[in-house]
Structures are given as structure tokens and as C-alpha cells.
Amino acid sequence: MIQIIVQDHGENTRTYHGKLELEFAKNNNIKFFEWGKDGDPRIKNIIKAIPTKNVYLTIDVDGFDPSVMPSTGTPVPDGIQWRYGMNLLKEIFNSKNVIAADIAEVIPERSTTYNAAQLLYYLIALKQKDILAKK
Numbered sequence: 001m002i003q004i005i006v007q008d009h010g011e012n013t014r015t016y017h018g019k020l021e022l023e024f025a026k027n028n029n030i031k032f033f034e035w036g037k038d039g040d041p042r043i044k045n046i047i048k049a050i051p052t053k054n055v056y057l058t059i060d061v062d063g064f065d066p067s068v069m070p071s072t073g074t075p076v077p078d079g080i081q082w083r084y085g086m087n088l089l090k091e092i093f094n095s096k097n098v099i100a101a102d103i104a105e106v107i108p109e110r111s112t113t114y115n116a117a118q119l120l121y122y123l124i125a126l127k128q129k130d131i132l133a134k135k
Contacts, residue, residue: 031049033045033049043084043087043088047092050092050095050096052096053096053097054097055097055099056101057100057101057102057123058102058104059101060104060105061105061115061116061119062074062076062079063080064079064080064081064082064085065078065079066079068081069106069112069116070109070112071106071107071108071111071112071113072107073107085119086122089122089123089126090126093126093127093129098127098130101123103116103119
């Protein structure tokens with residue numbers, strides 16, 4: 001399992017709950033990339049960290065910057081930008097077999113639901129392209 005973490009607090013103010021999540025990840029061999037701490041994680045490093053060919057992809061939209069997905073449970077400034085997210089998804093679909101995907105934390109509001117629908121459309125298009133390439 002890998003996770004891209006968007007931190008909403010600096011190291012000194014990270015919540016107890018957040019510290020437990022990071023400790024759990026480290027203790028259970030979950031590879032994580034901390035968005036914003038050292039800049040944007042390199043896409044090729046994320047792809048290399050995925051140990052299996054088959055991938056279940058879950059996207060929590062509160063990882064995106066609020067300018068992209070404003071209506072979510074936990075909007076955090078300086079989150080993942082749209083283009084970076086789409087490039088990451090494209091590389092995952094190009095190098096792995098995405099067997100299923102879900103999108104979480106969308107609060108029904110016009111711009112966020114529209115952007116989430118665009119994200120879903122992009123996921124379906126990438127999978128369809130993958131299926132057609134195998135025929």
C-alpha cells in the first residue's frame with residue numbers, strides 16, 4: 001500500500017491522531033509520500049513504490065488543493081494540483097492494472113461534484129484506453 005499524505009500542520013503542530021497514522025504506516029510497511037514537505041513527490045518514485053501489478057485505487061478528494069476540490073470534509077491549503085493528479089493517474093494506469101477505483105470525501109456542491117465527475121470520467125477513460133490497447 002502506498003499513500004500520498006497532505007499535511008495540514010507543520011511538524012510541531014501535527015495532531016496526535018496524525019502522528020498515530022504516520023506511525024501506523026511506518027510500522028506496517030506502508031510507503032507514504034508527504035505532499036508539500038519536500039515539494040511534489042516525483043511520480044516515478046511513487047510508481048516504483050507500488051509493489052504489485054494489480055492496483056485498487058482510492059482517491060480522497062481532500063488531498064487536492066481547495067482550489068480544485070473546495071467542498072470536502074477536510075480542505076487543506078497547498079494540496080495536490082489538478083494537472084499533477086491527472087499525470088499521476090495516467091502513469092499509474094500506464095504501468096499498472098487498475099482493477100477498481102473509488103472517489104471519497106465529496107460534499108455535494110456544484111464545483112466539487114463537477115470536478116469529481118471529471119475525475120471519474122478521466123479514470124474511466126484511462127481504463128478504457130488500457131482495455132483497448134490489450135485487444
